[in-house]
Amino acid sequence: MNLKQFSVLLKNNNMSISSEQWDLFEKYFLTLVEWNERMNLTAITDKEQVYIKHFYDSISLSFYVSMSQINTLADIGSGAGFPSIPLKIMFPHLKISIIDSLNKRIGFLNHLTSELQLNDVKCIHGRAEELGRNQNLRDHFDLVTARAVAKLNVLNEYCLPFVKEGGSFVAMKGPNTSVEINEANNSLKQLKGSLQKVVNFQLPDHSDRNFIFIHKSGLTPKKYPRSPGIPIKKPLI
Structure with missing residues (x-):
């Protein structure tokens, strides 16, 4: 999966992705795979599958919701950040609260959001x-x-x-x-x-x-x- 291929998938749904957003997804993928060696975040680690079954799948919610009308979003049981983090990358205005009962996952999400320098994302353990x-x-x-x-x-x-x-x-x-x-x-x-x-x-x-x-x-x-x-x-x- 490369930028051109991913761009075509999104373009088919009237969306576009900038090179800066692509860089964030690339960093997300690398961080996910690295941490997945230490803890169970996903059974899917093949790059193309991660982009399709995690990133694209998460973004696809925006094909049916007018995200410009959404200000606050809560993601319950987010796991490795799906769908909230891909949506945040594509729609930076969103104020995200991620709720997960496993503190290890919250640790990963805090690290991830720091690495990606995402603002207005709260990762809440509970x-x-x-x-x-x-x-x-x-x-x-x-x-x-x-x-x-x-x-x-x-x-x-x-x-x-x-x-x-x-x-x-x-x-x-x-x-x-x-x-x-x-x-x-x-x-x-x-x-x-x-x-x-x-x-x-x-x-x-x-x-x-x-x-x-x-x-x-x-x-x-x-x-x-x-x-x-x-x-x-x-x-x-």
Whole structure:
């Protein structure tokens, strides 16, 4: 994967990338591979696959969201920084909060954002169930993302408390989401969310992806999120 190839992929979706942004992605890739030797950040280390299945996949959210209308974004269970860091590289105006329960990953993300000299990125160590009750984070963000974290009826309780009234949560998923969408009906109702749309598309390697868009219509009820561990053990069904 080189700049020209990546540029063509983005151009097909009416996007362009500068040489400065490309340099940041190159540094991101090298840092990811280096740290991955010391800790498990990703099973994908081949350069072209990283660019397609991590970087491009993350950026592709912007094909369906007008990022110019988004100011604050929270990324829940971000892992190695997906989708938030690629989005930040492409849309520098974003104010990003990355939340992850594993302190080692937060260490990597702090190092990465320092290496890339990214401003307005906060890497926060903690569980979503606890941080969702933090008044500085609760009902606060224009857009909340989660990529390959949990089933939707669990994700809703992790993520919707962070979304401001009128904002959106997007669950970034692989194929075959219809069953978990049906299972999530009650959690949406309880957490003031409503299914807006599901966007299906393919990555350049023909992998299937689904983005589940959820609109938040009101403030999070006081009883949510429940205590750490409860949403995954006893999902709202």
